[in-house]
Amino acid sequence: xxxxxxxxxxxxxxxxxxxxxxxxxxxxxxxxxxxxxxxxxxxxxxxxxxxxxxxxxxxxxxxxxxxxxxxxxxxxxxxxxxxxxxxxxxxxxxxxxxxxxxxxxxxxxxxxxxxxxxxxxxxxxxxxxxxxxxxxxxxxxxxxxxxxxx
Ligand code: AMP
Numbered sequence: 001x002x003x004x005x006x007x008x009x010x011x012x013x014x015x016x017x018x019x020x021x022x023x024x025x026x027x028x029x030x031x032x033x034x035x036x037x038x039x040x041x042x043x044x045x046x047x048x049x050x051x052x053x054x055x056x057x058x059x060x061x062x063x064x065x066x067x068x069x070x071x072x073x074x075x076x077x078x079x080x081x082x083x084x085x086x087x088x089x090x091x092x093x094x095x096x097x098x099x100x101x102x103x104x105x106x107x108x109x110x111x112x113x114x115x116x117x118x119x120x121x122x123x124x125x126x127x128x129x130x131x132x133x134x135x136x137x138x139x140x141x142x143x144x145x146x147x148x149x150x
Contacts, residue, residue, distance in 0.1 A: 093128030
């Protein structure tokens with residue numbers, strides 16, 4: 001127990017991401033903690049299964065390239081080095097848990113909701129991360145009613 005040693009920030013790269021990141025960066029500074037960032041790309045085949053009768057691999061490749069540059073840009077603005085940036089394919093909750101364990105992170109930071117969440121409700125990814133977690137989870141509240149005063 002005591003101070004956190006390694007924080008993992010999970011980002012969906014939506015416009016809420018910066019607010020969630022500000023909290024994670026502030027905590028990492030306060031505890032003098034190692035800060036990692038993860039973004040999980042959901043394979044299109046998982047989302048759409050066999051519903052779309054076409055080859056999605058070039059679309060998937062574009063999504064990957066875009067996420068890669070978006071994550072790199074975001075992380076370098078926060079001075080998070082490349083070896084602390086994790087771009088992973090899979091199901092967000094499962095991969096967030098797996099990588100947190102692999103990194104031996106002791107705090108996972110998520111937004112209370114992102115793309116899938118309704119304002120004021122805990123989003124489904126945030127909920128899923130909280131549930132199976134073996135570490136502390138901080139859900140940073142984001143939403144239209146929240147004012148950030150710093
Ligand atoms: P949601 O539950 O999907 O509304 O998202 C809530 C929070 O879960 C976001 O603010 C992120 O912290 C995290 N999250 C959602 N999707 C992803 C993803 N694909 N990769 C990493 N973190 C995610």
